[in-house]
Amino acid sequence: MVRSTLKKPSPGTPVPVEPEIDTAYTEEFVQELRRVSEALPPRINVDAESVEQGLAKLVLTLIEFIRKLLEKQAVRRMEGGSLSPEEIEALGLALMKLEEKMQELKAQFGLADEELNLDLGPVGRLI
Amino acid sequence: MTLYAYCLSDELAGEMLEGLEGLEGERPRLLEFGGIHVAVSRFEGERVAVERENVFAHERVVQAILRHTTPLPFRFGTLVTDDRLKEYLEANRASLMKSLAHVRDSIEMSVKIIWDAEAIKGLGLTAENADSRKQEEGQPSGKGAAYLAARRKEMLGDELLKERAGRIADWLAESVGDAALDSNVQVQPSESLVIRAAHLVRRERLDDYRQRLEGAKIARPDLRFLTSGPWPPYSFSNINP
Numbered sequence: 080m081v082r083s084t085l086k087k088p089s090p091g092t093p094v095p096v097e098p099e100i101d102t103a104y105t106e107e108f109v110q111e112l113r114r115v116s117e118a119l120p121p122r123i124n125v126d127a128e129s130v131e132q133g134l135a136k137l138v139l140t141l142i143e144f145i146r147k148l149l150e151k152q153a154v155r156r157m158e159g160g161s162l163s164p165e166e167i168e169a170l171g172l173a174l175m176k177l178e179e180k181m182q183e184l185k186a187q188f189g190l191a192d193e194e195l196n197l198d199l200g201p202v203g204r205l206i
Numbered sequence: 207m208t209l210y211a212y213c214l215s216d217e218l219a220g221e222m223l224e225g226l227e228g229l230e231g232e233r234p235r236l237l238e239f240g241g242i243h244v245a246v247s248r249f250e251g252e253r254v255a256v257e258r259e260n261v262f263a264h265e266r267v268v269q270a271i272l273r274h275t276t277p278l279p280f281r282f283g284t285l286v287t288d289d290r291l292k293e294y295l296e297a298n299r300a301s302l303m304k305s306l307a308h309v310r311d312s313i314e315m316s317v318k319i320i321w322d323a324e325a326i327k328g329l330g331l332t333a334e335n336a337d338s339r340k341q342e343e344g345q346p347s348g349k350g351a352a353y354l355a356a357r358r359k360e361m362l363g364d365e366l367l368k369e370r371a372g373r374i375a376d377w378l379a380e381s382v383g384d385a386a387l388d389s390n391v392q393v394q395p396s397e398s399l400v401i402r403a404a405h406l407v408r409r410e411r412l413d414d415y416r417q418r419l420e421g422a423k424i425a426r427p428d429l430r431f432l433t434s435g436p437w438p439p440y441s442f443s444n445i446n447p
Contacts, residue, residue: 171350
């Protein structure tokens with residue numbers, strides 16, 4: 080850590096210090112920050128293949144978002160007791176098949192689970 | 207002519223840039239439109255490569271200015287033309303002046319927190335197991351029902367993480383209290399890096415802020431912290447010409 084003293088610009092403005100980084104867990108943070116930065120595309124290449132891949136990623140992200148909402152709704156209804164055992168079974172099977180289909184599509188476009196998300200800036204991530 | 211934009215302020219002066227070298231070895235200079243000064247340098251090309259040398263050059267210029275005053279920094283890689291910059295400043299003068307007043311005499315401090323999400327999820331699920339078994343007794347035992355039961359367990363784990371992560375964010379806000387003038391906090395319950403917080407701190411409150419944060423870190427040995435700063439107020443500067 081380095082602190083330096085610099086000339087005072089104007090009365091009343093305290094002299095700032097140089098940036099310092101303080102952690103006892105350097106390895107863990109380097110690993111996590113590297114993982115986060117690697118998940119972000121450095122630049123979007125506008126060629127036919129990457130456009131198709133990008134579009135697939137966007138569409139599948141939205142489908143995944145809706146699928147998770149459907150699952151939540153189904154679980155809420157199951158917990159609320161508004162479904163008969165037959166309905167629970169049928170709903171569960173339908174959602175299971177939807178998940179299997181999503182796995183197939185993800186494999187087809189070479190997308191991992193963690194890639195199906197959207198960074199909404201200060202709001203956080205979509206999923 | 208293409209210009210690389212570093213930062214802007216109504217308090218910039220030429221001597222703040224003395225001896226500095228910007229991107230591509232160019233000397234940064236000031237452009238002034240309606241009382242707002244922008245630190246820029248000439249740039250050849252259509253885009254800026256994300257390379258160590260360029261990132262450091264950007265940071266060197268902005269950080270040097272931060273020693274004198276608090277500017278609104280542009281995002282790394284911002285290229286503009288003279289005309290576009292003038293147009294942008296004219297159209298956004300009022301909001302820029304408001305943002306400058308907000309960050310004046312302040313700096314940004316960063317707090318990142320890593321937690322053990324899996325352990326927390328595991329604890330919650332252990333407590334949930336007894337209740338789940340009771341519920342499952344009355345449920346059909348087909349594949350579909352088993353799938354929904356598994357999803358339910360997963361969702362309970364996620365909800366627990368969300369609730370615990372929210373508590374950490376609240377605790378951090380209480381810990382720094384009014385030493386932070388403003389904050390921008392991202393909470394990611396499903397990630398190891400659960401909290402990414404940026405605090406806007408008045409320069410004269412920096413020691414107070416640091417002391418409060420040190421106390422907070424000692425109080426939570428279960429969390430792993432990375433604190434850094436002072437930085438230019440990137441998280442409180444949304445300028446995009």
